[in-house]
Amino acid sequence: MTIRLGLISWATGALVLAAVAACSDDTTNAPSATPTPSATSVAPSPTSSPSPTSPSDAASDAATSAMRSYFTVVSEVGQDPKSPLKRLETVATSTQLQALETLHRGQRDRGRRQTGSTVISEFTVQSVNLDNSDPGAGKVPTVVIDVCWDVSGVDVLDRNGTSVVSPDRPDTGWTRYSVANYDYADDPSGGWRVATGQDLKEEPCAAS
Template sequence: MKIRLGLISWATGTLMLAAVSACGGSDPDPPATAEPSSTSPSPSATNSSPSTPSDAATAGATDAVRSYFTVVDQLRSDSAADLRKLKSVATSAQLNAVTTLINRSRDEGQRQTGTTAINELKVQSVNLDNSDPKAGKVPTVVIDVCWDVSKVDVLDKRGKSIVSPDRPDTGWTRYTVANYKYAADPTGGWRVATGQDLKQTPCAAS
């Protein structure tokens, strides 16, 4: 199955969250990130102690998204860093695609400087259906992220920037964060599974 994923692309040097097609990884893909299908948690859910399973899922998935950006930045900045660390923050199609992109950039001698900022993060829905993990029916949280790469550059093997001067510094991507280990680890088992770039007004750069 082909999944469109929101990924920070090095290949073109644009450093925007470009949608790419990639096959899934070892875990079956969760439902596509089309429309939120369950009640969204309150905006304050991630700012206080979780009081319901939905709040706990929101907190765990939000932490997973932030960790995902941190780990991807680290791996793009240090060519010696172990790519297996991606398994701690990504799964399914997202893991396969981001691993492929980072390997490609390393082969071409590209290196990132600076870090990606998350300017806005909005939880759209929570679905705690864990009825059939083997078929991809696992708990998911859909999160919209406005990312900011205004402080990020990408250098080629000669140390020259390959980022286009017309690069958009901010944009929105909708991520599906899934927990394939929900029964055993409802808090820490969240991983970014898929993503879809959104066509909407970017947030302000930081």
């Protein structure tokens, strides 16, 4: 399922996109790296009434909503040095949360802050896996989403207001996120958090 988002924008630092994707590559206690896609639709009913939403469809919708919230919260924390880092726990977990906390603490220690907004022009749900057999080992429901981002309008400034972004920074790219729900049994719709992120070596998506 590919969802076009037009010019909807969320702010997230360009350095956040690069660093978090690199730092969160550790898979310790992360959700399964190769989730098995499950059905994303149900067979049509013999009557004309609409088919009920399948568990996979519901998980996909909840995970994409969590992905939107992730970009919103990460950006707000990056733009406001007084924003509590605890807010990151509402949108991230596992290695992604650790990477975000480390990154934002480092940025704040250096007196850096983000300006501008990242534009998300497209994202694609690659797979849905509802295996919840062993949360302690990372076997939890997981939705894998590829995100196309555009950071041409984003800057990161030091304490003197000088940009620290490299002039060679790419303006667009793709990142693959795993959105996991470690509380699926108790909260199948609201427990989704971004657990890992990894940059993809693909052709840049079109700038928004």
